[in-house]
Every structure is written in structure tokens, then in C-alpha cells.
Amino acid sequence: MALRYGSSTDANIYGLKICNVPRFVCATQEYIDKHGEPLHPHDLPCHNGLVYQLSDIIHDVWEFSKDGMDFKIKVSENRASNDGDLVRRWCVAGQGIASKSGLDMPNELLNDRVVRLLPDFELKPTELWFIFPSRQSITPVAQLLRDMLRKKTAEVLHSLIEKGLVDKSVLL
Template structure:
């Protein structure tokens, strides 16, 4: 929201009505012009712009690690508490990691799950357990030292951030303005996290796929 506030201050002709939800809205039912989503659009009828690749990171607070130890291999996770995002009451508790050509799948246990991704972030910062989160969601906490990354050699799957809309006619100058501003600001943030050692540059493909 601070990024959008800055954009609106620079371009006072813009108006904003926002819905914040961790589920996919129906563009027509909910009268939404555009949406910012993780993951490439699966509906071929939608149009949009890829903003960036988004590394996902295994994170915990320093306090949690001081009390429970730092896992160094996926097999160590069975001794730790998972914090889960859930969709339609199904928690995402099967965690996948890759190291080179090897893939590891871990069925986690944990005492907290929520359909609100930001609540999972706050639990992680508060030292309640481990969470796999988008680096964008955790960027402020990572750069401030409130959380740290774990098992950097074992990478969860990379996601994508997309700005999408229901029709080609919805690709307005305002949407292109927001797209360009988001790409610039996300790029600065990604560079700061790479410089901080939170993930290597090769976790980003750098592709910008427009549809």
C-alpha cells in the first residue's frame, strides 16, 4: 500500500478501491478491474503482466532458533513446528525443497494454520515456528533482522507475481503505470535482499512475460 500511495500522490488523477483477500476474486461478480496475484494465471481468458519471479524462503525468528535449534537438512524439520497457510480449510503442510537435481518433500506438523498469509507472517516473527513465505511478504522483517532464512541450500519452489485483468480492454494507461511502478520497486527490493544474502541472483530468471 505505501507504494500505491506514492503512485497516487505523483498522479492525483488516480482513484483506488481495494479488496484485500487471500482467495481469488471473481472479476465479474466482484466488479474488479485488476488483481495482483501470486502464480501465473491458469485461466486463458485472463490478461496480464508478469511483475517478477518471487523466491519463497523458509524463515524463522532468531528467538525461535535459539530455543529449538537451526535445521540444516529437510530431515531435521520433523522436530520443528510448522506455520501453515490454508485454503478452503486445507493447510499447505507438504513442503517441497530442491537442491540441484534432488527434490525433498516433508509432511510437516504444526499447531497453527490460517487463510490469512499476513497472520502466518506475524506468527513467524513472534517465534511460533517455521514458515515458508514469499520473500516479498517477509522483506521488511528479513531486512530488519526480525526473521532469518534457514537451509538456504534447499530452495522451495519459486512463485511469480502477476498483475492481471479480465479483458484486454481493461489494460488501461493506469494499469500500465502501476505495472511499471511495481516492476521498478520490486526490482529495488529484490536487489536489497540479494545484497543481504537472503537468496542468490540465480533464483530469479528475470523474465517478464506479458499476455
């Protein structure tokens, strides 16, 4: 069993969707004060992006949408990691701008340790899945764990909605 962002493309993997996951561009106020605030995704290459790397692929192209128009922006970066928590810590330390899931940084967003940037532009959302190696692995205990995960993630998402960081449509 594992938690995974995005649905599996492997037909041999079985999964139960936990929730939709909003994503945010964020940085500390100190970073913004020092380097300025990007007002459009096209401003991001002038900033230091903090990016995630998975299987030797650096995720330095961020996909945005606004009013039905899509933007793909390649960010400039001097730090990449295959550890999403390290990217979060770099962001909280004021090292640059990160694209992060609302589930990865809820406390930082809710307690204003980081600021959501570009609120008029939505990052392409993702989904959180609870995956299994076989259908037989989806036991009643695993289903109870799924239900607990759905409840916990819904609580986090409701907090983000109450703070005005995300629209309630994320719950659909």
C-alpha cells in the same frame, strides 16, 4: 485488477508478470534457540510449521531442491491461516517456522528479525502477476501501475540480493 502469486490457470484471466519471487524458510532466533535449527528439510516435521491455507487446502507440503534433487516435506503444524500476513506475524512472534515469499517479509529478513533457514535448499519459487478480468482492462494506466510494481519489487529483490539472501538470477 489484482495481484496474484503464480500464473493463472483460467483462460479467461489476463495477466502481466511482475517478477520472479524467491521463497524462504524462516524463523526467529528465539525460536531457533529454544527448539534448535533444522539442518535438512527432513528435520522440519520435528518443528512447528506455520502454514497457509487457501480454499480449504492446507499448504503443509513444502517443496525443496538441492543439486538437482527435489524434496517434498510435510511439515507438522499447529497453526494455519488463509491470511498470509497473519502467518508472517506468527513467525515474527516466534511461534514456529514459516515458508514465506521474500516480498512478504523483506523488512524482517533485512533487519534480522527473522533468520533464513536451510539456505542450501531452495524452496520452489513462484511468480507475481498483475491480473485482469479482460484484455480491455489492461489500460495505459494499468500498464503504468504494472511498471511501478515492477520497479518497487525490483528494489526489494535487489536489497535481498545485497544482503546475500537470494541469488541475482531471480531478476531474470
